[in-house]
Amino acid sequence: MPRVLRGHVRVTGGIAGKRNSKAHVDIVETTIDSTLHKITTTMNPAKPSPDQVILASAPWPLFNYPSIQLGTLKAYLKKHLPDVTVAAHHLYLKVAAAVGYEVYREISKRSWLAESIYASLLYPQQMQSIQRVFNAETRSSPLLQTIGLENLSRRVEQASHACLAEIDWQKAVLLGFSVCLCQFTSSIFFLQRIKQRIPSIPIVIGGSNFTAQSAGQMLTVFPQVDFIIVGEGELPLTELVQHHREKPRPPEKIPSIDGVVSRQTTTDSTLTACRQVQDLSALPIPDFDDYFKLLKRLGSNGTFFPTLPFEISRGCWWKQSRGSDNPSGCAFCNLNVQWQGYRSKHPQQVAAQVDQLSSRHKTFSVAFTDNVLPTQTSTKIFTDLSKIPKDLRLFAEIRAATSRERLQIMRAAGIEELQVGIEALSTRLLAKMNKGTTAIQNLQTMKYCEELGIRSNSNLILCFPGSDEADVQETLRVLQFALCFRPLKAVQFWLGLGSPVWLSPGAFGISARFNHPNYRALLPAEMVGAVDFMIQGYRGNLNHQKKIWKPVQKQLKTWKAIYAGLHKDPGAGPALSFRTAPEFMIITQRQHQSPALAHRLEGRSREIYLYCAAHRSLGQIRRHFPSLGEERLLKFLQMMVDKRLMFAENGRYLSLACAVHPGNLSGN
Ligand code: SF4
Numbered sequence: 001m002p003r004v005l006r007g008h009v010r011v012t013g014g015i016a017g018k019r020n021s022k023a024h025v026d027i028v029e030t031t032i033d034s035t036l037h038k039i040t041t042t043m044n045p046a047k048p049s050p051d052q053v054i055l056a057s058a059p060w061p062l063f064n065y066p067s068i069q070l071g072t073l074k075a076y077l078k079k080h081l082p083d084v085t086v087a088a089h090h091l092y093l094k095v096a097a098a099v100g101y102e103v104y105r106e107i108s109k110r111s112w113l114a115e116s117i118y119a120s121l122l123y124p125q126q127m128q129s130i131q132r133v134f135n136a137e138t139r140s141s142p143l144l145q146t147i148g149l150e151n152l153s154r155r156v157e158q159a160s161h162a163c164l165a166e167i168d169w170q171k172a173v174l175l176g177f178s179v180c181l182c183q184f185t186s187s188i189f190f191l192q193r194i195k196q197r198i199p200s201i202p203i204v205i206g207g208s209n210f211t212a213q214s215a216g217q218m219l220t221v222f223p224q225v226d227f228i229i230v231g232e233g234e235l236p237l238t239e240l241v242q243h244h245r246e247k248p249r250p251p252e253k254i255p256s257i258d259g260v261v262s263r264q265t266t267t268d269s270t271l272t273a274c275r276q277v278q279d280l281s282a283l284p285i286p287d288f289d290d291y292f293k294l295l296k297r298l299g300s301n302g303t304f305f306p307t308l309p310f311e312i313s314r315g316c317w318w319k320q321s322r323g324s325d326n327p328s329g330c331a332f333c334n335l336n337v338q339w340q341g342y343r344s345k346h347p348q349q350v351a352a353q354v355d356q357l358s359s360r361h362k363t364f365s366v367a368f369t370d371n372v373l374p375t376q377t378s379t380k381i382f383t384d385l386s387k388i389p390k391d392l393r394l395f396a397e398i399r400a401a402t403s404r405e406r407l408q409i410m411r412a413a414g415i416e417e418l419q420v421g422i423e424a425l426s427t428r429l430l431a432k433m434n435k436g437t438t439a440i441q442n443l444q445t446m447k448y449c450e451e452l453g454i455r456s457n458s459n460l461i462l463c464f465p466g467s468d469e470a471d472v473q474e475t476l477r478v479l480q481f482a483l484c485f486r487p488l489k490a491v492q493f494w495l496g497l498g499s500p501v502w503l504s505p506g507a508f509g510i511s512a513r514f515n516h517p518n519y520r521a522l523l524p525a526e527m528v529g530a531v532d533f534m535i536q537g538y539r540g541n542l543n544h545q546k547k548i549w550k551p552v553q554k555q556l557k558t559w560k561a562i563y564a565g566l567h568k569d570p571g572a573g574p575a576l577s578f579r580t581a582p583e584f585m586i587i588t589q590r591q592h593q594s595p596a597l598a599h600r601l602e603g604r605s606r607e608i609y610l611y612c613a614a615h616r617s618l619g620q621i622r623r624h625f626p627s628l629g630e631e632r633l634l635k636f637l638q639m640m641v642d643k644r645l646m647f648a649e650n651g652r653y654l655s656l657a658c659a660v661h662p663g664n665l666s667g668n
Contacts (some may be wrong), residue, residue: 016027025394051242053077056089056171058186059111059156059181060114063096063104063559068309068369069178069207069233071286076234079284081241088290089188091163097302098159103152106141111182111535113137113144118185119522120153122192129521144357160189160612167559169194172201173244176237181534185522188222188498195224201253202226203261204240206233209534211337211498213262217531226251228261230337232314235275236260276339279617280439281315281346283390292361307395312381313344318373318399318436330423331434331508332461334496334534335371344374349385358390364414368396399423400437400445404614406592407445408662411452420445422458426474427649429467432508434500439478440649443656450574453659460488462553463545465501465508465538466560472548477490479555481647481656484566484576484589495536501538510540562592572660576645578609585609587645587657600644604628605636612646615654636646 006647055074057067070088075088098105107114116134120127131149138144142153167177176192179187186455191203204573206229210218215228229236236259243254256265259275263485277283286306295303316336319329329336354366373396392414397423407415424430424446427438458627460475482488494516495501501508516537519528564574578587584604589597611624621637622630637653640646649653 002018009524015338018057018615041115043516049183051450052085052087052171052173054087054089054167054169056167056175056177056190057537058105058177058183058190059095059118059187060108060186061180062180062307063093063101064304064306065089066286066288066291066306067092067178068311069180071288071291071309072283072311073176073178073233074290075238075284075287077238078287079243080238081245086243086244088287089167090291090294092162092186093154093291093294093298094163095566097298098162099152099155101304103147103155103195105144105545106144106647107152108182110137114182115185115518115522116149117153117156118189120149120151121157121523122185122189123522124523126522133518133521134163146596147499160186161534164190164193165387170198172205173248174202174241176206178233179205179209181208181425183207184209191224197487201248202244204229204237206230206237208335208338212261214532214534218601219261219263219529220645226262227254229259229260231340232259232276258361259282261415265627267569275342276314276341281349283345285356286310288357288361292518301544305363305365306361307367308354308361308363309369309370310350310354310357310366311440312344312350313342313370313374315370315615317340317342317375318372329434329500331432331500332423332464332496334499337498342374344370344377347377347380347384350381351388353366354357354385355388358388358392364391365393366395368394369399372397372399379409380546382406382409382413382415389491390414395419398445400435400442400444400586402445404448407452407454409626411454415454417455417457420449420456420458422446422463423461423484424471425460425478425488426471429471429475431466432466432471433461433464438649439474440647442653443478443482443485444484444615444649447654447656447658450485451662456486458557460552461491461493462549463542464493464508465495465542465545467545467548469548472542472552476551476555477646478551478649479559483562483592484574484656485563485646487556487563495538497532497534503541505538508540509511510538512539513537564592565592573660576657577655577660580606580610580661589643589657608636609632609640609646609655609657612653612655612661615652618651618653619654 017668035334043653055070056294057070067088070090074086074088076108077084107117112133115374116130116137120130120134123130128176134149177187187205191205194201203225205225210228210230212230215230218603220227221224225238236257240254240260241531243257252261252263252264254262256262291306295306302419316329316333319333320334358364371417385394386409393416394410395417395420396410421435421437422440422442423433423435425439425442429441430437430439446456446458495510495513501510502513505513507513513536515528515531516535519533519535561577566572572590575590576587578585583606584600584602587599587601587609589599591597607626608621611621616624616632621633623635636648637648640655642646643657647656
């Protein structure tokens with residue numbers, strides 16, 4: 001699936017604690033130092049209770065989603081250690097409510113911007129370079145520009161202090177933070193302050209920010225962290241909690257646990273091998289109660305209808321485990337570096353759990369967090385979901401090679417929005433990316449989404465290393481046929497640690513790779529020098545790439561404007577559509593700043609057009625219409641391509657118009 005820096009949810013680290021609302025009222029206005037002092041004195045001489053675990057998630061995940069990481073881990077711990085109390089603290093929701101949802105949303109949209117806020121609080125000596133990052137990242141946000149970094153940071157700091165004050169961290173036998181993209185500096189901020197005042201509290205972190213290699217490095221620069229979980233959190237965290245419950249003891253006395261890196265272990269693969277839940281169906285239903293309780297406490301001014309995250313599967317079946325010498329999967333993707341293999345829940349379980357969660361939390365919106373949906377069972381899953389007597393609003397990510405029939409079932413189940421793994425509109429570039437798809441497949445899926453009323457929020461990657469003029473020319477050509485569909489979003493390629501491009505830089509024209517320069521702007525040099533971060537910078541033909549991709553970037557802007565113009569009237573329907581009867585059909589082609597065109601097709605012409613609703617090879621068309629001479633057939637097809645009513649690629653043809661009544665067409 002397309003990957004932008006805004007995070008993917010992942011199940012790893014996380015932990016929580018008990019809230020003292022009275023203390024909150026008393027302490028909220030105080031400074032951090034006095035607050036923590038007050039906690040220490042108020043709570044003393046409370047001894048750590050052996051059965052309390054605190055899980056927490058710092059800003060900047062999307063505030064309107066409970067954390068799938070915390071919800072899954074909490075449910076797992078409750079099931080396997082029923083006498084342990086687990087509290088899941090969504091610190092990010094508290095901060096969002098305090099700084100205002102609109103401001104928070106603007107910040108959380110961009111990774112570097114998000115990291116710059118807490119960086120300015122942690123490393124004020126680097127304010128100049130942090131300010132530069134902030135300025136660059138807020139270019140398109142007048143709201144944040146007006147508030148300014150200093151003001152924003154102050155507001156965020158106050159909100160964070162309030163969070164710190166209202167949680168009784170001291171009671172935790174173990175504190176865990178889930179740290180994914182955008183949560184690096186915010187997590188350091190919270191952890192530093194907690195550890196400063198409660199040095200004995202054992203801290204574990206985990207999340208998509210950590211690989212086996214970087215986990216060991218992180219420990220060298222974060223004295224406040226005792227353990228890092230690599231990969232999935234359930235099994236290692238449960239074991240870690242058990243050890244801490246048995247007998248409170250310092251971290252160095254905890255025996256080594258597979259999947260956990262500590263100062264006493266090495267990063268040896270036997271210690272850091274992924275420990276995964278083999279059967280996802282054995283996982284309990286995620287527990288989001290803490291998030292919803294917090295939301296209720298925020299009162300009517302802070303209320304909104306959240307989206308429930310739900311995972312059907314983990315890993316990616318497109319990325320087969322062939323070892324790092326022969327990396328597979330999409331060349332730009334590092335989403336699965338912590339996972340081995342692909343696992344999914346039993347289809348029967350999915351609809352039942354979604355139904356249960358939706359009823360419990362009285363919300364219809366559900367976002368599937370899967371990197372890629374299961375191929376074998378998706379049809380059954382969405383058929384079952386469509387039988388739930390609720391008007392669900394669903395979101396998922398799919399690969400572009402998804403059939404119309406399946407999309408139709410997904411739509412009936414409530415899919416309103418999809419992120420389709422488009423990434424490129426050039427077949428030769430898609431091959432370099434190892435997407436396993438072609439431009440004609442991408443156009444076909446974009447058409448299906450348009451036709452079925454599914455909003456496709458998908459990306460086009462610019463400046464992919466190793467792309468060339470021919471890729472750009474092909475992209476520009478195909479773009480002309482895509483203008484009638486919802487525009488793709490331009491995303492600059494970024495180099496992910498552990499991705500196939502990162503593993504074989506030379507094959508993609510990359511001569512050197514290193515931590516992204518923004519880390520150096522935001523963090524102290526010694527930290528950047530010691531850790532391999534997930535977002536990498538590189539030397540290669542970047543300037544050349546930027547130059548050759550400029551026309552595409554420009555064209556994407558035009559596309560957006562054209563599409564908006566053609567859809568000013570919300571009931572207008574697809575820009576290229578058809579109505580059909582048994583003897584004839586009329587294709588309507590609405591045009592930018594020109595009158596709409598209407599094309600009538602009759603007899604065989606109509607039949608061929610309908611036959612190519614899914615892309616067909618010339619051979620297939622000829623076999624289907626044996627009485628037509630090849631010359632006549634090719635002439636007709638070429639005419640349709642010239643009018644941009646069909647798209648042709650490598651001897652395959654796709655009709656581009658969307659059915660006005662898609663329900664009348666059979667799936668393909
Ligand atoms: S490798 Fe898998 S998860 Fe990554 S972008 Fe490709 S399909 Fe999606």
